[in-house]
Amino acid sequence: MMLARRFLGTALLAACAGMVQAAPPATPANAPAPAAAMKAPADAPGASDNRIRTQFAPRNEVVISSELAAKISSLPLREGDAFRTGQTLVAFDCSLFQAQLGKARATLDTAKQTLVVQKRLAELNSTGALELQQAQGRVNEGTAEVAYSQATVNRCTIHAPFNGRIAKRQAANYQYVTPGTPLLGLIDTSELELQLIVPSQWLSRLKVGSKFQVQVDELGTQVSARIARLGARIDPVSQTIGVTGVVDGNAAGLLPGMGGWATFAPASTPAPTPAPTPAR
Template sequence: MNASVATRTRPTLHGGPRKISVARKRAPSAAAVVWLALCGLGLSGAVDAQDAGPADAAGHIRTQLAAQHDVEISSEVAAKIARLPLKEGDAFAKGGLLVAFDCGLYQAQLAKAEATAEAARREQDVTAKLAALHSAGAMDVVQAKARAKEAAADAAYMRTTVDKCTIRAPFAGRVAKREAAPFEYVTPGKPLLEILATGALEVKLIVPSKWLAWLRPGAKFTVHVDELGTDYPAQVARLGANIDPVSQTVGVSGRILDAHAELLPGMSGWASFAGHAQ
């Protein structure tokens, strides 16, 4: 029956049709719809949190490997790239050269600033000697000292700028992405390389919040890496700072014990805690 129909007929004992009033159907108010929706979401979230945890019955948790350091190297100077020796996938040692810029202009400015600073220092010394002989006033001494400090600061600024003309690796790792090329002119902030540390990898996983009753930093577990079909020993390093109120889960960070050259960031698998199930 259409909701807009207000009357219907049926036969009666007296003969002839008789009109029977039927209450018109009304759509629920907007407030009622919103209230029902919120109640439904709350019930659904509670059911999901209780029945659909991140671990299976055996306590296995999906996990992913991540590098301890994942860094994007950017330029700090405006200059042309003179050397960019590494390509994607290449390995490097800590302190190895990543990028070198053509900084002839900055080096010339540094030489000028250092010469100016040296002259200012000598002027300060001479003024101090003249003041001792009463041939220079106190103001002359103060001004000479200020000029020497200013020149020294200019030289330090240029020295720092020239130091930024080479970028060296802050840790041992590999190049994940190269975003520039040799002889390219770049400006400050231009991304050049993305590099990853190749040391012990971190293990990222999400566990039921009720595991916090027994899970502690230092707890041992095993990671089965899908790509290699191999198990590796691991250890909990840190527990998350907050619990997701909807899923009732918490993030956990662990680390693979020792270094394994075959493991790469982004590999995934299963983590299992002996003696603990969901």
């Protein structure tokens, strides 16, 4: 009886030891994931499907500021309004500057008449060389004053430098402004550019003039584009480079700030090199 109990106990101990050895080790909660799980999917955008994010940007964008200390007499356009090259965007009340211009012209006319008289007296030996030089100097001074006043009056109106739209209006009619005060933010919508940042490895197949397609998020449409410029420097950290593209054809409905996916043609696979023929 005693021997049977000892045999049974030994069998139970052996079974428990086998179960402990067969159990897999527990994985810590903060252990890193397996390499296969951490691997990026092959079809991630920009990795192997030749797609990259892009954004539309205006070619020209500028903030118009005042060059005068004057009151605004006309500021007809508001945010979103379109304008054409040469159109008047801002007009100032320049009655004071125009009066100064008139005074400068009258002074110049008087100086010119005095010079004519001095020249005639010099021909008759009735005046000295000093008086003649002083008369000529007053004419030169008057000419400079007229040019200065005319340049000031020319700044009384601000004309559009390109075709575009008003992005931001920062002043109002009848507001008194000083030189350097921002008035209007302008953007050129006549030709938009596409800004992209692509992997530097793509330089082997991207050239100026290379064509690609852009799926515009906001419109749900697709437009054709081509590369206009390649960046001059590769970012050494991210190994990327900036690329600028332009839209081919009609860009109706496109606005600066819109984004989408740019899709390029896949890289061509080089033909395999034929094996050398063994010598006979």
